[in-house]
Amino acid sequence: MASVTSLASTVDERIADALSAALPEAGSADPLLRRSDRADFQANGILALAKQLKGNPRELATRVVSALTAADAAAGSAGSDRTVPAVIKDIEVSGPGFLNITVTDRAIVETLAARAADSRLGVPYAEQPGTTVIDYAQPNVAKEMHVGHLRSAVIGAAMVEILEFTGEKVIRRHHIGDWGTQFGMLIQYLIEHPHELDHRTGSGAPTGADGAGADTSVDGETAMSNLNRLYKASRALFDSDEEFKARSRDRVVALQAGDEETRAFWQRFVDESKIYFYSVFDKLDMEIHDADVVGESGYNHMLEETCRILEETGVAVRSEGALCVFFEDVKGPDGNQVPLIVKKSNGGYGYAATDLSAIRDRVLSLDATTLLYVVDARQSLHFKMVFETARRAGWLNDRVHAVQLAFGTVLGKDGKPFKTREGETVRLVDLLDEAVDRATAVVREKAEKSGLSEREITENGWHVGIGAVKYADLSTSAVRDYKFDLDQMVSLNGDTSVYLQYAYARIKSILRKAGGTRPAARPELALAPAERALGLHVDEFGEVLAEVATSYEPHKLAAYLYQLASHFTTFYDQCPVLKAQTPAQVENRLFLCDLTARTLQQGLALLGIRSPERL
Numbered sequence: 001m002a003s004v005t006s007l008a009s010t011v012d013e014r015i016a017d018a019l020s021a022a023l024p025e026a027g028s029a030d031p032l033l034r035r036s037d038r039a040d041f042q043a044n045g046i047l048a049l050a051k052q053l054k055g056n057p058r059e060l061a062t063r064v065v066s067a068l069t070a071a072d073a074a075a076g077s078a079g080s081d082r083t084v085p086a087v088i089k090d091i092e093v094s095g096p097g098f099l100n101i102t103v104t105d106r107a108i109v110e111t112l113a114a115r116a117a118d119s120r121l122g123v124p125y126a127e128q129p130g131t132t133v134i135d136y137a138q139p140n141v142a143k144e145m146h147v148g149h150l151r152s153a154v155i156g157a158a159m160v161e162i163l164e165f166t167g168e169k170v171i172r173r174h175h176i177g178d179w180g181t182q183f184g185m186l187i188q189y190l191i192e193h194p195h196e197l198d199h200r201t202g203s204g205a206p207t208g209a210d211g212a213g214a215d216t217s218v219d220g221e222t223a224m225s226n227l228n229r230l231y232k233a234s235r236a237l238f239d240s241d242e243e244f245k246a247r248s249r250d251r252v253v254a255l256q257a258g259d260e261e262t263r264a265f266w267q268r269f270v271d272e273s274k275i276y277f278y279s280v281f282d283k284l285d286m287e288i289h290d291a292d293v294v295g296e297s298g299y300n301h302m303l304e305e306t307c308r309i310l311e312e313t314g315v316a317v318r319s320e321g322a323l324c325v326f327f328e329d330v331k332g333p334d335g336n337q338v339p340l341i342v343k344k345s346n347g348g349y350g351y352a353a354t355d356l357s358a359i360r361d362r363v364l365s366l367d368a369t370t371l372l373y374v375v376d377a378r379q380s381l382h383f384k385m386v387f388e389t390a391r392r393a394g395w396l397n398d399r400v401h402a403v404q405l406a407f408g409t410v411l412g413k414d415g416k417p418f419k420t421r422e423g424e425t426v427r428l429v430d431l432l433d434e435a436v437d438r439a440t441a442v443v444r445e446k447a448e449k450s451g452l453s454e455r456e457i458t459e460n461g462w463h464v465g466i467g468a469v470k471y472a473d474l475s476t477s478a479v480r481d482y483k484f485d486l487d488q489m490v491s492l493n494g495d496t497s498v499y500l501q502y503a504y505a506r507i508k509s510i511l512r513k514a515g516g517t518r519p520a521a522r523p524e525l526a527l528a529p530a531e532r533a534l535g536l537h538v539d540e541f542g543e544v545l546a547e548v549a550t551s552y553e554p555h556k557l558a559a560y561l562y563q564l565a566s567h568f569t570t571f572y573d574q575c576p577v578l579k580a581q582t583p584a585q586v587e588n589r590l591f592l593c594d595l596t597a598r599t600l601q602q603g604l605a606l607l608g609i610r611s612p613e614r615l
């Protein structure tokens, strides 16, 4: 594996060197290199520098160009076997003091050839990888998953892949909601109706992401409908029958006290829910491992100590019987501070105590350097208070920090939070099934030409449908709300995964048609404008990934891939591949096709989206 220096960073370095040669007083100023429409790159840094040095920007820019030309001449005369081939073909001052830079065609093809030779496409590992614990895909036991859980799962899974690709050690935590007073009523009901969760043999197909510990005699949908029925029935009884209510409350006490029978019943709810969760994750083409499912209950043994430490260090104080943490800037409408309650006045622990304990576990036992929470933006205040509390307690500090990757609400076509016509939460499974159905129809229609088998149509329909749902979620900035619009999602044109998948499949079909002609880089050839634009974009992949991995913005990877497919479309329109003028040009264009396909496939894989070979 060899990482490849991108043309952007080679040029950036050359200009930075020339800058400090021409203007020693500038120190190590950033040339602020950007891709440009007029040339390949534009350096904008001289403007700010001139202001700072009170010089004339155009004049400074001219001096930088001379320094660069002098350095090039020196390198050229130093001997015929120059180690650095000329990268910069042309550099000129433009506008108020920009530099326009054009690189050589040879440098583009040689850089891309180095990428093609590497299984990681020349993308370097992060210089200082750490350990990130990522909290994502956290549904709630005995409850239906909703579109919010979909977002957390999709965005979280993409961040896992992206971070791992940069060499970060990633530990996954699915903080499922598996604890709380609602279990008193559920367990009590099950005790009184003991056969409600029984599995009749032969009642369904085996499912389960990795099957670990999951009963496979019942399918996910059945499991969820059993739970739903039980939830509704116990709720109705709880609301109408005072004695049942009282028995349920006692049951909560027994559960918290660790009573064995109660605990065994609780476990049945967790197991039944996992059958359902895993079936949804399976459908989402997502791997979730049982060992990473550490729900709220996983921190029960730490709650008391967490509260004791917070109280002893004075981070938390007693207020009206509850243990609370206060913040200057968190106030209610009445102007009074609203505390984070870590222990209620009745002695119960809530969501915050669990999250604070999880932080201690992740920092102290898992050795995390970053805690990343992929959670709905509506929980931002909770995390702000929890993080600040953890900082005051010293669990978070200069070495370990926590970030919420907050995401917005999924809206219906009408722009209102996504609900059914009856105003109910939309079942995630129904949405996914519909997406797959629509995608399968699209694939089938197209397949008349490509002659896919029925089995391929079904499999591609799944990959296209699920890809469409994931891409729609990942292609807009996470904090923004987005509209769940299946028509738009499975459209062949526009910023959709379907468009990207078709671009990939089209390239694969070109490569197949090339028969015995193999892709080969031909650095001696002159490139057409569309070839240069495509090549320069391919070369940016590593920089985009590095940025996405530090800013936690997977939508920037999606945007990069969309642009990549668009550059490819233009290239394919303007540059015949198999009918190019010379055999060398055919090889070189096949080489560009192949590297584009690999980059698309790698990028889509990081987003959790498959690239079918034929569509």
Ligand code: ARG
Pocket (backbone or CB within 6 Å): 135, 138, 139, 140, 175, 176, 177, 355, 358, 373, 375
């Ligand atoms: N189960 C929660 C929900 O459905 C999300 C959990 C988020 N993670 C956490 N550490 N609090 O809203």
